[in-house]
Amino acid sequence: xxxxxxxxxxxxxxxxxxxxxxxxxxxxxxxxxxxxxxxxxxxxxxxxxxxxxxxxxxxxxxxxxxxxxxxxxxxxxxxxxxxxxxxxxxxxxxxxxxxxxxxxxxxxxxxxxxxxxxxxxxxxxxxxxxxxxxxxxxxxxxxxxxxxxxxxxxxxxxxxxxxxxxxxxxxxxxxxxxxxxxxxxxxxxxxxxxxxxxxxxxxxxxxx
Numbered sequence: 001x002x003x004x005x006x007x008x009x010x011x012x013x014x015x016x017x018x019x020x021x022x023x024x025x026x027x028x029x030x031x032x033x034x035x036x037x038x039x040x041x042x043x044x045x046x047x048x049x050x051x052x053x054x055x056x057x058x059x060x061x062x063x064x065x066x067x068x069x070x071x072x073x074x075x076x077x078x079x080x081x082x083x084x085x086x087x088x089x090x091x092x093x094x095x096x097x098x099x100x101x102x103x104x105x106x107x108x109x110x111x112x113x114x115x116x117x118x119x120x121x122x123x124x125x126x127x128x129x130x131x132x133x134x135x136x137x138x139x140x141x142x143x144x145x146x147x148x149x150x151x152x153x154x155x156x157x158x159x160x161x162x163x164x165x166x167x168x169x170x171x172x173x174x175x176x177x178x179x180x181x182x183x184x185x186x187x188x189x190x191x192x193x194x195x196x197x198x199x200x201x202x203x204x205x206x207x208x
Contacts (some may be wrong), residue, residue, distance in 0.1 A: 005029055005140070007156040008120040009039040009067070010056055010184075011127070014162050016155045017185040018203045025136045029153055030070040030117055031143045032057075038156045040069065041116055043184040046093045046173050051180055054084045058116060072116040085109035087187070089142040095172040097193035101130050105186075130189060131197045152207055164205045 001027040006016060016039070020026050034040070041056040057075040061067050085106065091194060092098040104126055112120045155161070161182075168179045171191055180187075189196045194204075 002161065003027060004152050005147050005149050006152045007032075007038070007040055008117055008124065009043070009156060010041055010054070010120055011043040011123050011186050012184070013039060013043070013155070014166060014185050014188055014200070015182050015205065016152075017127075017188075018166075018200050018205055019152050019155065019207060021131075021133055021134065021197065021200045022203075025138065025149075027149060028121075028137065028139045029143075030068075031140045032069050032153075033143075034067045034069045034072050040072075040120070040156060042158060043186070044072050045088065045091050045176065045184055046180050046187055047087070047174065048176075050177050051183065052087060052091065054087060054184075056080055056084075056116065056119070068079075069114075069116055074113045074116055076113060081109040081113065092172065092186075092190040095190040096188045100193060101189065104130055116182070127185060131193075131200075133197055137166055143186050150207070166203060166205075167199070169199060 002023065003130045004023040006019065006029065009016060011018065033150055041058055043054045044051045045054060046052070057080055059073040059075045059077050088105070089098075108119075108123060108126060111122075112136065134185045166181050166183065168181075169188065169192055171179060171187065185196070185200075187201060190201055
């Protein structure tokens, strides 16, 4: 796939990660206006009751001026990191590869977090290290409504996301809920382990 323009998200969805690993170059949009209810600060995992939302609380601007995505700060008074880590441990402790990767991800939930963008980039870095993939990454310096590269910024929208035909893989709670498609790529990694990159590269999704 050619160069793509996407948003840095919190542990990207599998569909977004397919686009990222199949792209020749990844340009991250950080110069747009921040919008609520998107994957910028949320991810879905499989849980005992079905899909569970992990949501990073952010500091809201009290002046009424819209924040740029690059300026969004995380609200840490709610102790979201410990809650998210406990949810991941509970959800995936019986999956085949959680213990294998546990030490790689645990520091993300104890490290000081200030900027949402920086934290999202840190999660992507750890993901790539675990999958064994190297990406060519750049970031936007200003917002372009009609970019010259393949625009996949719509993948960040959670409310009206498109449905893509992902190949099912074995999930630890599949017998209880059936296959849950397009969760966070964490679900794929903890269930498929070393096969994660091969799975992402083999998906044939039409993003046009």
